[in-house]
Amino acid sequence: MNMLQLFFGFVYLSAVSQLVSLTGAQAECPVQLNPQRVVVRYGGSVAANCSTSVPHKGMGWEASEGAVPMTKNQSLITWRVPELTEWDIKPFCYINYKIGNEDQCKEELPVTVYKTPDSVSISTVNHSGPMMEGELYELQCDVHNVAPVQNLTVNWYKGQTLLDQTTFTDTSETPVNETVRLLIRPDRADEGAQYRGEAELDLGAEGPQPHPTISSNPLNVEVYYKPQHSSSTETIIKDDKVMLDCTVKAKPAATYTWDHLKEKNSSSVLKSSALSSGNYTCTATNALGKDSKVFIVKSTGIRPTFWTVLTFFQLSVALITIM
Ligand SMILES: *[C@@H]1O[C@H](CO)[C@@H](O)[C@H](O)[C@H]1NC(C)=O
Ligand SMILES: *[C@@H]1O[C@H](CO)[C@@H](O)[C@H](O)[C@H]1NC(C)=O
Ligand SMILES: *[C@@H]1O[C@H](CO)[C@@H](O)[C@H](O)[C@H]1NC(C)=O
Numbered sequence: 001m002n003m004l005q006l007f008f009g010f011v012y013l014s015a016v017s018q019l020v021s022l023t024g025a026q027a028e029c030p031v032q033l034n035p036q037r038v039v040v041r042y043g044g045s046v047a048a049n050c051s052t053s054v055p056h057k058g059m060g061w062e063a064s065e066g067a068v069p070m071t072k073n074q075s076l077i078t079w080r081v082p083e084l085t086e087w088d089i090k091p092f093c094y095i096n097y098k099i100g101n102e103d104q105c106k107e108e109l110p111v112t113v114y115k116t117p118d119s120v121s122i123s124t125v126n127h128s129g130p131m132m133e134g135e136l137y138e139l140q141c142d143v144h145n146v147a148p149v150q151n152l153t154v155n156w157y158k159g160q161t162l163l164d165q166t167t168f169t170d171t172s173e174t175p176v177n178e179t180v181r182l183l184i185r186p187d188r189a190d191e192g193a194q195y196r197g198e199a200e201l202d203l204g205a206e207g208p209q210p211h212p213t214i215s216s217n218p219l220n221v222e223v224y225y226k227p228q229h230s231s232s233t234e235t236i237i238k239d240d241k242v243m244l245d246c247t248v249k250a251k252p253a254a255t256y257t258w259d260h261l262k263e264k265n266s267s268s269v270l271k272s273s274a275l276s277s278g279n280y281t282c283t284a285t286n287a288l289g290k291d292s293k294v295f296i297v298k299s300t301g302i303r304p305t306f307w308t309v310l311t312f313f314q315l316s317v318a319l320i321t322i323m
């Protein structure tokens with residue numbers, strides 16, 4: 001492609017775009033709406049101006065509420081409703097002005113009527129009582145009487161963490177009820193976690209800021225889990241202060257048994273000094289399962305010290321005797 005082709009190509013393109021904008025301008029109705037779209041709460045007040053700068057044979061607002069009869073001597077007319085109670089109102093401003101073959105043209109004012117939900121509630125589906133670690137459960141969030149649903153987002157939270165979001169494609173303008181479900185597989189870290197559902201209405205730049213949000217009450221999840229030691233063996237050097245500690249988190253709380261012990265003991269901790277060296281196996285058990293841990297009890301490290309002290313003592317006694 002040479003420069004000449006490029007030049008004519010450019011000229012052609014600008015000519016076409018000018019033609020398009022010219023015909024576009026011609027088809028446009030010579031009225032200005034201010035604001036160009038409105039977002040109003042159901043039962044709230046709303047107003048919009050329609051103005052023109054061309055001479056005309058009359059203009060007016062047509063609407064099921066707040067209509068303005070045709071006037072000939074004005075260039076600015078206001079559609080106003082102090083308490084809007086219609087979900088699908090479609091007001092338009094018309095002007096009797098010749099465009100092409102038409103004697104009248106009109107401009108519609110897009111109106112979004114919204115309503116925050118009456119209630120947002122959370123529940124577990126077909127389940128009550130504690131949840132078992134690793135199993136699947138379903139939570140349900142019910143949003144009652146909200147409009148318009150295409151501007152609704154249902155957010156799921158665990159504590160402060162956003163887990164999931166649902167939006168809706170339904171275009172109905174009247175209030176609806178929505179039910180959203182969320183699958184969860186709780187684990188021990190979720191014990192005491194609070195889940196909640198939140199309904200958020202994002203009505204665009206013309207809508208209320210921040211977005212109106214209604215949250216459910218928190219749902220406290222109780223999780224049952226089996227005992228699980230962080231390590232399966234531990235080496236213990238016998239000492240007055242050192243314990244064999246088998247205590248482990250579990251829900252419901254675990255019970256403890258010890259193998260290789262002369263007497264039965266259901267305590268989760270044993271004094272190492274009360275034991276002879278060897279291996280002791282502790283088993284923690286609850287309704288969901290059990291987990292064992294082996295304590296290898298050694299006396300090395302204690303005996304040399306003991307013998308050193310004894311030898312020193314004997315030496316001292318010997319020394320004193322000599323003296
Ligand atoms: C409509 O026009 C009136 C009169 O000019 C003005 O006072 C009012 O603020 C305008 N309203 C809007 C929404 O622009
Ligand atoms: C327009 O005319 C009506 C009567 O036809 C009159 O009541 C009104 O005051 C006029 N308004 C203006 C802005 O001239
Ligand atoms: C819940 O339980 C009812 C009756 O037991 C059953 O009809 C329904 O399908 C269950 N719903 C789900 C989501 O499992």
Ligand SMILES: *[C@@H]1O[C@H](CO)[C@@H](O)[C@H](O)[C@H]1NC(C)=O
Nearest residue numbers: 143144145174175176177178
């Ligand atoms: C929403 O639920 C309420 C209460 O259950 C009911 O009265 C109402 O008719 C429902 N609305 C729709 C649109 O289904």
Ligand SMILES: *[C@@H]1O[C@H](CO)[C@@H](O)[C@H](O)[C@H]1NC(C)=O
Nearest residue numbers: 039111112150151202203204
């Ligand atoms: C929400 O509402 C606004 C105003 O009515 C609209 O322009 C926008 O498209 C809607 N957003 C969604 C995601 O539907």
Ligand SMILES: *[C@@H]1O[C@H](CO)[C@@H](O)[C@H](O)[C@H]1NC(C)=O
Nearest residue numbers: 263264265266267269270271
């Ligand atoms: C179990 O061990 C603990 C800690 O060593 C001790 O206090 C308790 O007396 C022992 N009980 C039995 C029944 O041996």
Ligand SMILES: *[C@@H]1O[C@H](CO)[C@@H](O)[C@H](O)[C@H]1NC(C)=O
Nearest residue numbers: 233278279280294295296297
């Ligand atoms: C104690 O356990 C250790 C490690 O599991 C093993 O090597 C050792 O043989 C065991 N001793 C006895 C007496 O069972």
